[in-house]
Amino acid sequence: xxxxxxxxxxxQRVKMGFIKGWREMAGNVAGSRELVWQLxxxxxxxxxxxxxxxxxxxxxxxxxxxxxxxxxxxxxxxxPGDVGVPYPVYVLLGxxxxxxxxxxxxxxxxxxxxxxxxxxxxxxxxxxxxVKQMAQTVxxxxxxxxxxxxxxxxxxxxxSWKAVFFPxxxxxxxxxxxxxxxxxxxxxxxxxxxxxxxxxxxxxLMYLTPVIYSAKAEGGLIKAVVYLNPxxxxxxxxxxxxxxxxxxxxxxxxxSAGMAAxxxxxSWRLFFLSEHKVAERL
Amino acid sequence: MGDTAIKVxxxxxxxxxxxRQAMYYGSVDVGRGMMGLQxxxxxxxxxxxxxxxxxxxxxxxxETMGLIGPNGSGKSTLLRLLNGIYQPDxxxxxITGRVGALIAVGAxxxxxxxxxxxxxxxxxxxxxxxxxxxxxxxxxxGFADIGEFLDSPVKTYSSGMYVRLAFSxxxxxxxxxxxxxxVLAVGDLAFSVKCVEKIxxxxxxxxxxxxVTHDPGPVKRVCGRALLLEKGKVSLDxxxxxxxxxxxxxxxxxxxxxxxxxxxxGTGDIKITSATFLDEDGRxxxxxxxxxxxxxxxxxxxxxxxxxxxxxxxxxxxxGEVMSIVNTRQSGPPLxxxxxxxxxxxxxxxxxxxxxxxxxVAVYDSDRLxxxxxxxxxxxFEVKDAGxxxxxxxxxxxxxxxx
Numbered sequence: 001x002x003x004x005x006x007x008x009x010x011x012q013r014v015k016m017g018f019i020k021g022w023r024e025m026a027g028n029v030a031g032s033r034e035l036v037w038q039l040x041x042x043x044x045x046x047x048x049x050x051x052x053x054x055x056x057x058x059x060x061x062x063x064x065x066x067x068x069x070x071x072x073x074x075x076x077x078x079x080p081g082d083v084g085v086p087y088p089v090y091v092l093l094g095x096x097x098x099x100x101x102x103x104x105x106x107x108x109x110x111x112x113x114x115x116x117x118x119x120x121x122x123x124x125x126x127x128x129x130x131v132k133q134m135a136q137t138v139x140x141x142x143x144x145x146x147x148x149x150x151x152x153x154x155x156x157x158x159x160s161w162k163a164v165f166f167p168x169x170x171x172x173x174x175x176x177x178x179x180x181x182x183x184x185x186x187x188x189x190x191x192x193x194x195x196x197x198x199x200x201x202x203x204x205l206m207y208l209t210p211v212i213y214s215a216k217a218e219g220g221l222i223k224a225v226v227y228l229n230p231x232x233x234x235x236x237x238x239x240x241x242x243x244x245x246x247x248x249x250x251x252x253x254x255x256s257a258g259m260a261a262x263x264x265x266x267s268w269r270l271f272f273l274s275e276h277k278v279a280e281r282l
Numbered sequence: 283m284g285d286t287a288i289k290v291x292x293x294x295x296x297x298x299x300x301x302r303q304a305m306y307y308g309s310v311d312v313g314r315g316m317m318g319l320q321x322x323x324x325x326x327x328x329x330x331x332x333x334x335x336x337x338x339x340x341x342x343x344x345e346t347m348g349l350i351g352p353n354g355s356g357k358s359t360l361l362r363l364l365n366g367i368y369q370p371d372x373x374x375x376x377i378t379g380r381v382g383a384l385i386a387v388g389a390x391x392x393x394x395x396x397x398x399x400x401x402x403x404x405x406x407x408x409x410x411x412x413x414x415x416x417x418x419x420x421x422x423x424g425f426a427d428i429g430e431f432l433d434s435p436v437k438t439y440s441s442g443m444y445v446r447l448a449f450s451x452x453x454x455x456x457x458x459x460x461x462x463x464x465v466l467a468v469g470d471l472a473f474s475v476k477c478v479e480k481i482x483x484x485x486x487x488x489x490x491x492x493x494v495t496h497d498p499g500p501v502k503r504v505c506g507r508a509l510l511l512e513k514g515k516v517s518l519d520x521x522x523x524x525x526x527x528x529x530x531x532x533x534x535x536x537x538x539x540x541x542x543x544x545x546x547x548g549t550g551d552i553k554i555t556s557a558t559f560l561d562e563d564g565r566x567x568x569x570x571x572x573x574x575x576x577x578x579x580x581x582x583x584x585x586x587x588x589x590x591x592x593x594x595x596x597x598x599x600x601x602g603e604v605m606s607i608v609n610t611r612q613s614g615p616p617l618x619x620x621x622x623x624x625x626x627x628x629x630x631x632x633x634x635x636x637x638x639x640x641x642x643v644a645v646y647d648s649d650r651l652x653x654x655x656x657x658x659x660x661x662x663f664e665v666k667d668a669g670x671x672x673x674x675x676x677x678x679x680x681x682x683x684x685x
Binding site for chain 2: 115
């Protein structure tokens with residue numbers, strides 16, 4: 001008989017050592033594929049079960065947001081600068097890409113607190129909850145690509161063939177969002193302030209990123225901020241790929257993408273080292 | 283490893299009483315963890331207390347142990363430590379074998395999903411692979427007994443069906459070590475009987491079981507060994523009979539039987555509508571002289587035909603200790619009742635020592651696993667001194683012959 005043998009000790013994960021820790025982290029994710037799928041099915045599809053419009057709700061929120069930006073720009077209140085394509089197309093793309101980042105952040109940030117009951121009752125790798133939350137946002141994003149294609153068609157904007165790399169181009173944003181979310185998920189299980197603070201900051205951060213306006217917009221302050229903001233390269237790069245078939249600053253994008261990957265791994269490690277404390281704070 | 287299933291060495295777990303302090307300590311601990319520093323776990327900070335303190339025991343494969351103790355004694359915390367949900371603050375736990383926990387069933391159930399979908403979901407959360415679920419699916423459905431509701435959203439289930447389905451998933455994980463927390467109290471009573479049977483089956487298969495409950499009855503029946511926890515510490519570890527008795531003694535309340543409030547529970551299939559003591563002339567009485575005959579009449583109504591019910595009466599002294607239990611099983615063949623009726627109890631000589639006794643009347647199922655109706659401490663009964671110069675708990679009618 002090959003019995004499983006496990007040991008529980010204080011500070012187990014801190015004492016585990018670096019290599020062994022990473023091996024366990026990877027194992028936790030790899031071993032919970034079926035669990036992620038079952039949880040994903042539960043939460044993604046059942047979100048839309050008791051509703052007449054069902055999955056159409058995925059489109060409604062971004063469309064309303066985009067209409068408001070288009071309205072502000074048409075009314076002359078917002079001066080997005082010269083974007084080279086019809087403004088609704090521009091803002092829809094930017095908004096959807098930014099929405100992926102915010103969506104991944106806010107869902108992963110709630111991954112532990114939302115499943116508190118389960119965590120207290122059953123032993124399972126909690127990474128599964130994070131992956132499930134990410135998958136949900138990604139699924140909504142993929143569905144939103146349909147909306148984007150439709151709008152591109154309506155405004156007869158032909159995307160570059162390089163748009164096939166678009167999923168790859170948004171991946172770094174996904175990593176930043178998930179990384180931030182994982183850290184917040186642990187801390188906010190202890191004290192709720194942190195999530196509220198980060199969410200408030202991210203609302204402001206959107207205006208520091210060329211989502212609704214062009215990076216070439218006038219104003220020295222904006223230029224400086226955008227220049228220093230890694231998210232600006234990630235959002236802008238992914239959008240440029242579709243609209244213009246290239247990136248304005250590929251090196252800036254690559255540096256930001258590298259930072260995003262490093263940040264994600266770092267956050268995941270922090271999550272792994274500290275999340276066991278969450279069960280007793282729920 | 284060998285034949286040891288669970289080895290617990292000096293395990294402690296601390297918690298914090300106040301929310302604000304808990305937030306502060308939690309932030310510090312999480313911060314330290316993130317920086318790769320070991321949290322200071324061995325000592326208490328202000329406001330903290332030990333929920334589990336220096337607990338050690340070893341459980342061999344196939345052993346069944348009851349974990350008993352009053353509320354707040356650390357039973358559930360210890361169970362979560364064993365299940366790996368909490369990490370110990372001190373000590374070490376070694377577990378050999380697959381652990382299944384019936385801690386609180388139905389985790390992850392989604393009300394809008396069908397029974398079928400929820401089985402797959404819940405069993406996956408419990409650690410089963412898809413192949414295992416496929417293989418045991420029919421057993422799970424059969425045990426839960428949900429019939430044609432399998433493909434309806436569980437939202438439409440009665441609470442009993444919901445619990446049955448959840449419990450059925452949990453019990454089909456097929457673990458080597460089973461941790462059970464108070465689940466015998468879930469669902470309707472008929473189902474809890476089914477669960478007891480299933481647990482006995484596990485026991486027969488040589489699985490290791492830890493049963494946590496504050497109801498010591500099942501511990502005595504199912505477990506060979508018991509651990510008594512008090513204030514987080516092991517205060518007694520030994521054969522279940524002795525540990526349970528000691529626990530019962532420490533739990534009885536000192537208030538007299540006269541003031542005790544009546545408590546009633548049961549399935550209601552049979553209801554006891556009145557209980558009356560009669561004196562020798564057939565008049566209602568609330569006491570008798572020691573050594574004299576006593577008669578009591580229980581009136582009942584049975585909603586449906588019930589085979590083999592056991593009527594009984596319990597006498598407890600002022601400390602709550604059971605002095606005597608008389609029931610219909612002790613005297614005569616199994617009964618069968620339906621509709622209204624009454625049953626008469628005759629005690630030839632009431633030999634308890636003079637004093638006040640609290641009376642509990644009950645009617646149980648044939649295996650005495652659950653009550654149809656139980657009325658706890660419904661009245662008091664006084665035994666009057668007959669000048670027998672009797673000390674001790676009971677008077678034994680006796681003769682001495684000198685030769």
